[in-house]
Amino acid sequence: MRAADARAGHGERPWWWDAVCYQVDVGAFADVDGDGVGDLDGVRDRFGYLELLGVDAVVLAGTAGLDPSAPDFAELLAEAHAAGVRVMVALDVDPARTDPARVLEPWLEHGADGVHLAPREDPTGAVRSVLARYPDRVVIGTGDWHLSFNLDLAIAGFAAGPxxxxxxxxxAGPGPRTAWAMASRDTSRSRDDAALTPVRSMALVxxxxxxxxxLRHGEELGLPGTERIPMPWEGDRPPFGFSQAAGDWSSIPAEWAAFTVEAQLEDESSTLSLYRQALEVRSSHPAFTGDEVEWFGAPEDCFAFRRVGSxxxxxxxxxxxxVPLPPGELLLSSRPLDGEDLPPGTAAWLV
Structure with missing residues (x-):
């Protein structure tokens, strides 16, 4: 049972309070029907990976043209719910040109557990009016929803002060629960060990x-950029198990053979293994409680915080x-320690 479910079961928190939501760009995740484009059956085919990763919710993005009344969505929903995973949908609703009910209701009526709304002005409250009819569904977005989507960590850059x-x-202050996002803004298509250092440490932060x-799919593999490039699953050449279709796969860098799920899964030092360990510890260790943080004194260009009450x-x-580590027993670090010190570009969890 995931931690979010356990807390909700004791009446303490709703399932989404500390949930890990994994956004899947459907067309770039996995292609089952062989047309070269990812599909919902591809998401279902790779669902075991999502369970292995340990996410609480899957957020389906790139759903234009998909039919929420089709059997493939119902089958995905059933399999996810049987595994204790929620299914949400990322939707772009512009009330100035579109009736929100036409976009939102088909997914909500067919069982989606919530929506991730693209930031749009809604001066008439039309979106809120539709969502009010589904009070049990969760909304991630910019504004006064259940979860406030926040990219401030990505914007701040890799510097302790900002x-x-x-x-x-x-x-600070009242407002909706924060949903932290850290998907790379780096648009380069290459990644080396030095470039992965801040990626790994910011994952722990x-x-x-x-x-x-x-999280956005591929983030846990350390993939660079924000383009919707097909997910590399296995093998040593593009499209790395994404599809069986023949065609031009030059958009996928050949050097991504080292980033595939297959290549990283059994490598204990890989970025994927770090994410898996972090999600497992986060979901099972009793220290991950508290809704505020308190800061400690730290050397220049460093910080240390503790979740209040934990x-x-x-x-x-x-x-x-x-720099010296704060006192405590080490749970996890983004890179190996330098003796008893925290190396440059490294984050650590301690209790």
């Missing part, structure tokens, strides 16, 4: 914070030198 300010600002987390401390070093 990151601390972004965290403090997002958690993001997952240590109070609130939900929004024993969890997260430390981050964005300086160019190793």
């Amino acid at each position: 990151l601390r300010a972004a965290i403090t600002g997002a958690l 993001q997952l240590a914070l109070p609130g939900a987390v929004c 024993r969890l401390t997260c430390a981050l070093n964005t300086s160019s030198a190793s």
